[in-house]
Amino acid sequence: MQDVADAAGVSVGTVSNVLNHPAKVSPATAERVREAISRLGFVRNDAARSLVSGSTNSIGMVLADIENSLFIDMAHGAQDAARAVGQNLLLANTACDMTLQDNYLDLFDESRVTGVLLAPMEDSSAGIARIRSHGRQVVLLNYSPKPGTCCSVLVNNEHVGYLAARHLIDSGRTRLAYVAAHDDYQPVRDRRRGVRAAVEEAGPGVTLEEIDSGGLTTPYGHAVGQDLARRAPADLPDGLMVVTDELANAIIHELHAVAGIRVPDQVAVVGCENNRAAGAAAVPLTAVDMPGRMMGREAIRLLMDEVASGEQHRHATVVLEPELIVRASAPRSGVGVGTSSDRSRGAQS
Amino acid sequence: MQDVADAAGVSVGTVSNVLNHPAKVSPATAERVREAISRLGFVRNDAARSLVSGSTNSIGMVLADIENSLFIDMAHGAQDAARAVGQNLLLANTACDMTLQDNYLDLFDESRVTGVLLAPMEDSSAGIARIRSHGRQVVLLNYSPKPGTCCSVLVNNEHVGYLAARHLIDSGRTRLAYVAAHDDYQPVRDRRRGVRAAVEEAGPGVTLEEIDSGGLTTPYGHAVGQDLARRAPADLPDGLMVVTDELANAIIHELHAVAGIRVPDQVAVVGCENNRAAGAAAVPLTAVDMPGRMMGREAIRLLMDEVASGEQHRHATVVLEPELIVRASAPRSGVGVGTSSDRSRGAQS
DNA sequence: TAAGTGGATTGATGCGCTTCAATCGGTCGG
DNA sequence: CCGACCGATTGAAGCGCATCAATCCACTTA
Known part of the structure; x- marks a missing residue:
């Protein structure tokens, strides 16, 4: 910087001003300084x-x-919102590794x-408490904080489960099954509650079986699909709520393509x-949509609010509502392929 | 830091040593300092x-x-490799916006x-030159640099195209079509060259039609699919190479699910x-696999090499070879669903 | 002509840390 | 008992910048 100042025949203070408060510097000087900066490749x-x-x-x-x-x-939503308020968004992937997560938080x-925006898969209150105790602001995404510890943006995951179950019930399915795993992951727990609530609400005509897939990835889905395919047709559920799209697709693949069980005719499937x-x-999977972009945007808003308001900030939780997207795997009508109201994901706001 | 030093009854130099050169500090002192650090919440x-x-x-x-x-x-591969050499990996998404890309580079x-590791979608030599001129190292991913300007990790994209075409030719297809767009995107150009080479090599018995999809996203694929579906059966290609998986899947969807054209019987499709x-x-799509993880790892290796060797560094290009993954959309045999050699993506090294 | 005015410019100060030469205190050999 | 030696510790210097009180200069007003 001193070099630039020398080259332009000004002081370092002026160079700094050119960079940060251009209005304070006369146009001619500013131009001279800028020229020196680019000539010297100053960063x-x-x-x-x-x-x-x-x-x-x-x-x-x-x-x-x-x-x-x-x-x-x-991330996309957060990026847009961050840019709009002049902030850069830096991403870090923990690959579900809590050690890595702590590394990045630190x-x-x-x-x-x-x-910091944090979208974890496990309880992270220790890490959050740590960096909050240093005065750093954190907004939690898709995971409830310990009450009063930080702001958060959530989806009403109970309603996610409810919508999935309700859709199947409304379309006439009566022998439902809910496939999930990792009840230690909060959104999963919440969805289960919603599923149960919808089934209870439906009364004794609707039964619910709960299937533990053991994991949330494709291989677990295949296994569940194979197990189901081996059942006597009468024992087969006619409606399947699956905690995750990935799992749901894997199950459908086994059921439909491998075992020849008709989806949705014999079994309708809803994912989340x-x-x-x-x-x-x-x-195409009927699924309960999570508004990811909006969640990212809201998170940035909460964060900037908190940064701006300082001491008098009060933590807030924004809960966004999910929405059912009906596709072929569980059409509106009871049987057959209903009208496709397939909303393109690309059109997501 | 002074506070910590005071609290532990040592000097700031010692605190710094505890953090950076623990061996230089006596165990007792180190313990005292660490205690003070955590008590005061020092970061x-x-x-x-x-x-x-x-x-x-x-x-x-x-x-x-x-x-x-x-x-x-x-990103995943780079992360692993970076961690292994004690570096943190920070991600930035430009969403194909060159202004944003320049922002992040700066x-x-x-x-x-x-x-910096850069995986661009357009020529970025200006940005690369800029930050390289400041002495910062850049490794380019999946995009050839201007010769001699930096290290890079590429996939032999010409061979990607070649493998796709070759597979169709080998399985007996003779009326091929290549669907692509954005020839300004280098990998796309390269793939086209490979496709052409394979067709030429096959001799006059094989014809090649080149279709411009206008874009690489799903809607463009749907449009191409619809156009194809409207053709007289005799005018339909029997083998389709598509520059991108996303595009390929969209085309198949139109052809297969909507128009009832049998894939792969009437038209076999290979994606990239x-x-x-x-x-x-x-x-399930037969596709030419790009070894993304390995590319990330190699990029980190090149970068750390360059950082370590300083002046005497010579830029290098690592070219990784693609591999054909055969699935149902273009089985090995000419017609019908061949044996599925579906290699799980999860097993990717 | 002197005092006043305000925009442009200056440069010393300090942000929090690492480093390193200097110092301290204790131990060992002679 | 003295000097040499060594590990542990100290603290001042300086990294590159933003800030801000102080200064400068050109110009206006009385």
């Missing part, structure tokens, strides 16, 4: 910058699973980012999340 | 740290499209990251990239 040192100012204009976003399109959507903490793959699958 | 300031050292241990990775699973795979440049969705689609 201002962000470390020194944020050392002085005590902050940066970056927001860190820690994602548990970057392979999941819901998380990608959240990294962002040490980097004095403006704030409305992932990228949902609409493109062999049997 | 060392990364900005000051890297101001002194002039570097960080973070690597920035700029991705053109985080929605594309190839890019996600590259941000990483100003942050004095160890180096072997995305997440490839294996799960209605008609």
Whole structure:
């Protein structure tokens, strides 16, 4: 910077002003300085910058699973919103590894980012408490915080489960089954509650079987599908709620393509999340949509609110409502392929 | 830090040593300092740290499209490799926006990251030149650099196209069509060359039609599918190479599910990239696999090499070979659903 | 002509840390 | 008992920048 100042025949203070408060500098001088900057290839040192100012204009976003399109959507929404308020969004993928997650939280903490968005897959209250105790703001995504510890953006996951079950009930299915795993993952727990509520509400005419898939990935889905396919037709549920799109697609694949069980005629299937793959699958998947983009945007809003209001901030939780997207795997009518109200994912707001 | 020093009854130098060179400090003192650190909730300031050292241990990775699973795979591989050498990987998504890409390149440049991994969708030589001129290292992913300007990790995209075409030819298809768009995107250009080479090699018995889809996303694929479906059966190609999985799946959907054209019987389809969705689609897609994880790992290796060897570094290009994954949309035999050699994506190294 | 005015510019200060030469205190050999 | 030696510890210097009180300069007003 001194070099630039020398080259332009000004002081370092003026160079700094050109960079940060152009209005304070006369146009001619500013031009001279800018010329020197580009001639010398000067790059201002962000470390020194944020050392002085005590902050940066970056927001860190820690994602548990970057392979999941819901998380990608959240990142997308957050990115847009962050940009709009002049912040950069830095992404970090923990691949569901809590050690890595703590690493990244600490990294962002040490980097004095403006704030952190965290979309975890496990309880992370320890990490949150740690960096919050240093005065760093955190907004939790798709995971309820311990009450009063931070802001959060959630989807009404109970309603996700409810919508899935309700849709099947409304379309005339009576022998329902709910396939899930990882009840330690909060959204999964919530969805189960919603499923049960809908079934109870329907009265004794509707039965619910709960199937533990053991895991949320495709192989587990295949296994569940095979188990189901081996059953006597009379023992087969006629409506399947599946906790995850990925799992649902895997199950459908076994049922439909491998075992020749007709979906949705014999078994209707509803998934949750409305992932990228949902609409493109062999049997397009009826799924409860999670508004990922909006969640990301809301999270940034909450974060910036908190940063701006300082002491008098009150933590808030934004709960967004899910929406059912009806496709072929569980049409509106009881049997057969109903009208496709397939809303393109690309049109998502 | 002074506070910690006071609390522990030592000097700041000792506190710093506890954090950075524990061996230099007596165990008793170290313990006392650590206790003070956690009691006071001290977090060392990364900005000051890297101001002194002039570097960080973070690597920035700029991705053109985080929605594309190839890019996600590259990020995954890079993350693993970066961790192994004690570096943090920070991700940035440009959503194909060159302005944003430049923003992030500059941000990483100003942050004095160890180096930058860039997976662009357009020529980015200006940005690369800019930050390289500041001495910052860049490795380009899936895009050829201007010769001699930086290291890069590529896939032999010409061979991608060749493998796709060759597979169709070998399975007896003779009226081929190649669907692509965005020839300004280098990998696309390369694939076309490979397709043409394979067709020429096959001699006059095989014809090639080149179809411009106008874009690479699902809606464009639907349009192409509809156009094809309207043709007289005799005018229909019997083998389709499609530049992208997403496009391929969309085309198959139109052809197969909507228009009732049998895939692969009437038209066999081969995609490129072997995305997440490839294996799960209605008609599982035969695709040429791009080794994303390995690309990410190699990129980190090249970057760390370059950082380590300083002046005497010579730029290198690593070209990885693609591999054909045969699924139902274009089985090995000429007609009908061949044996599924569906390699689970999850098993990818 | 002197005092006043305000925009442009200066440069010393300090942000929080790492480093390293200097110092301290204790131990060992002679 | 003295000097040499060594590990542990100290604390000042400086990393590159933003800030802001102080200064400068050109111009206006009385």
